[in-house]
Amino acid sequence: MRLEFETADKLARHLAEDIDLRHAVFQGVDLTAFADRLAKADLRDAVLLGCVIPESLQGKLFDASAIIFPHIPNTPFAKYRGLLYTPEELQDAYRPGDHDSYQATLDGRIYEHFKRSGPNPDDAVEALTRRLHDMAITDAMQEFIVGKRIVAIMGGHSMRRSDPMYTQVALIGRELTQKGYLVTTGGGPGAMEAAHLGAWFATRSENDLLDAVKILTAAPLYDPIGPWLDAAFAVVEKYPVKDRDACQSLGIPTWLYGHEPPARFALTIAKYFANSVREEGLLAIATGGVIFTPGSAGTIQEVFQDACQNHYNSFGVVSPMVFMGTQYWTEEKPVYPLLKHLAADKPYGKLLEIHDHRSDVVAAIDSFDSSRGTQRI
Template identity: 50%
Template sequence: MVELESLAAFEQHLASGKSLANVILQGLELTGHTRTLLAADLAGTIFLGCQLEKEALQGVLAHGALVFPPFSGLPYSPYRGTLYTPEELYAGFDPARPESYADTPDARIYAHWNSRGGANPPSLLETLAQRLHDHAVTDALEEVLANHGRPRKVVAIMGGHAMLRGQPDYRAVVELARELARLGFFLVSGGGPGAMEATHVGAWFARRSDAELDVALGVLAQAPSYKDREWLARAFEVRATWPLRDEDRPACESLGIPTWHYGHEPPNPFATHISKYFANSVREDGLLTIAKGGVIYSPGSAGTIQEVFQDACQNHYNTVGVVSPMIFLGQDFWTRTRPVYPLLEHLARGHEYGRYLLLTDSRERILQALVDFDRELEARGVR
């Protein structure tokens, strides 16, 4: 079915003489279009959260359309047609006044979520609105990954939110992500601070020099933790100093997938696309599912370890149709500090994904493994 997610797309569709039958109209302001709607073929048409005049509402229902009404009083749209951007979520943020984050759409949505019971809202309407929102975000995410018919080569980097700017681990993730972006991979993370931020910083600087990256990392290191008052301000300073140029954007795009379940962690301002969810379970499973090009695990704690075994389960039973690499950055960390790798290696014996396990400290080995796997997918016609 055709999806029309903007008024411009709606008007262009009509101007081309196409029918509205079996078309999905998502979140459109259609007051003033009543005459057009009443004259159209609306068999199988779906209206998701559209603003309709009373006469139009009665008419489209009589013509056999299905109408999902808009919700009132929410700081978010359950029927949004696109992913979020940092500019949208951080609208109103003033780096000179870090406390202004509380006035941004992201902070207001988190405050609303908390005030309605958090992960367990007692209101059926609130639960329904959140589920519709997350469904709409997933739909928009699939469109971004399809990339106008040129599917992206998705690689995810996982790691802890507590990883500090200025640490060697942080820089290692930045440099790895930058090299992957230069090789044409589309970088994805959980969309928060720490190792997740480092992933998107690397993609952001894919077309910048080593000297520029060094200076930028120095600026970020002035506020190492997301708990620091200047953390977000320093990120916006770097964005303003080294903005994404139009010609660089295709190589520097990346995707963050955060959640308001962890809304005390601000979303990453270096991710060009933000797929933010209410349901953390949907976010976690979806993040691992789309990373068919491979998943890299940098040092992390309980959340990262959960992702390791969730990914292992997908690979063990091949539930997504592609068994993809699981790469562990940091031999000492993954065999001594968090001795996950020996158990995973034992679990994978006799299974296809055992071939795609890698434990290393070498950025070059990681890059080569992912390039080799990408060629394998291309040879198999899987992308």
């Protein structure tokens, strides 16, 4: 297995003990301060992705057959980033009340850049930089989820904050986080935001969470973005997160839907350019199960995408598909009866459940977790 260094601190800790760096990967690290130490290191077949390389090291790297991917300028995003995003980073320059300030945020600037060249850029360098970025995000996400029990919550982006279902989803997110699961969503508004809101309040009372929902209902939908964000920032100010580890959740949004800002309550964000990579990856990592709350075409697509992964056991794990809302999933959007028929002779057929109460939804996830024992990642 290759050593990977995404930060200067991580490299410094390693060099304090060892100078064997054969096949090591360096992602976006400024190597200037380490020049003397690296001059004595074994750098054969190392890979350097967008690093700052002092002139004194260049000859050594050439002799060591190192592979160097240079810095590519003129984009607002880091191509070789070693860490996932945080909401503070993506929404860094936003000032509540000044709705135009979102354009100056990192998220806003990347989205404007994305729109200029479109979802399928003709420019080969632009296409390459996006792929490099998404590769780095996937690599960082795989490191982030090691050892975590992951449950995805899917649902409509247009679910209003004033919808009773929004509150129920938030309470589910809170309880699952309290039980030690990593709640994961598509990272946008609606049901996705509700799940992250619940995780944010994992160390606070249910009454605090309900008060936060009341604050958020001042702007029930994400369009327009400004009031929607202002309400979220008001909650963050009144109820700052107490313990990032205990309140952790993962949002996985995309700039393809960049008009939907990322959920402010997701403490870690893996944002992609390629929506197809993002959707497949989101469902693939949810080995603890997927909860489907009411949603439209996008959510229904995710239902069958998850069903396909389970049907063919694509990733070596068959996990629960739990639907919330009997009337919705059997009458309004009668997906559940079809899925039961499709899965009748498959192992995942026994893992399909539908419920109306959040306690039953959580119990369905929990019972699967208990039955698997230590097999989970």
